[in-house]
Amino acid sequence: MRGSSLTVFFGIDVAQERLDCAVVVQDRQRPIGQKSFPNTPDGIERAAAWAMKASKSDHFEIHALLEPTAAYHELAARLLAAKGMTVSLVNPAQIRSFAKGMAVLSKTDRIDAVLLARYGCLARPKAWTPPAKPLIELQALLARRNDLEGDLRREQNRYEQARVRGCSSAIKHSFAASIRALKAPWKLLQKAIAEHFAAHEDLEADLKRLRTIPAVGPKTAMRMLALLRSHSFETARQVAAFLGLVPIERQSGRSIRGRPRLSKAGNSRLRAAL
Secondary structure (H helix, E strand, C coil): CCCCCCCEHHHHHHCCCCCEEEEEECCCCCCEEEEEECCHHHHHHHHHHHHHHHHHHCCEEEEEEEEECCCHHHHHHHHHHHCEEEEECCCCHHHHHHHHHHCCCCCCHHHHHHHHHHHHHHHHCCCCCCCCCCHHHHHHHHHHHHHHHHHHHHHHHHHHHHHCCCCCHHHHHHHHHHHHHHHHHHHHHHHHHHHHHHHCHHHHHHHHHHHHHCCCCHHHHHHHHHHHHHCCCCCCCHHHHCCCEEEEEEEEEECCCCCCCCCCCCCCCHHCCC
8 A cells, every 4th residue: 555646644633532534635735524523433433434435435545644642542543454444653743843844833633633644645654553462451561560650659759758857657657558558459460460471472482582682671671572562663773763762963064063862752761761
């Protein structure tokens, strides 16, 4: 489908409750359709049917483009991919840069949907592949563990500050109870994560490979696995670029000689860990 002149681009700006959609055909000045739908299974079905009708899908293939928006884009991405559409998840920073390059100053959900479709026309981004269920479950387990670890760390910091100030025994008991209450589900999650790896040999094998990298511990390896397994990479250079670990040059003529810096694209937590 990539590079085909018979592709229609289906831009979808995702919000918690609504999908703003635009259908664009290359070399046409205006979108051939714009409409909003609820961000629900029924709404997504209606949006897909509308896009097919607007693009006369007997003659065109449909390439849907969405920005990852917390978890709100996931249902639409999965359902549209299941219908045979090519689906791409586009970095929001790329769309902002594209808008500046197109001299689009206004920002609304309807405008963003058109920008996504037009970006698809020019960039033809790679197709997204829905992750397998074991990987989705692993990502959910790790995300929940990260949440609990953050809550536990904040509560321990608050307790340390209260102790330094000389808090009463009632406050100490309150902190102790709160910390115990956070540690209990954390331990259960640790056990569930270990059992999940034991039940899926391919995940466990990849985890062991990542652990062979110097200075990569179990937590970082799990984060890398959960993120990198969600994408298709052909080379290590592509992985480094995806994580924002490649240098960006800043040179032009004789006057601009900036120092190279990391691009800082991709997942900030994992980049910080690496």
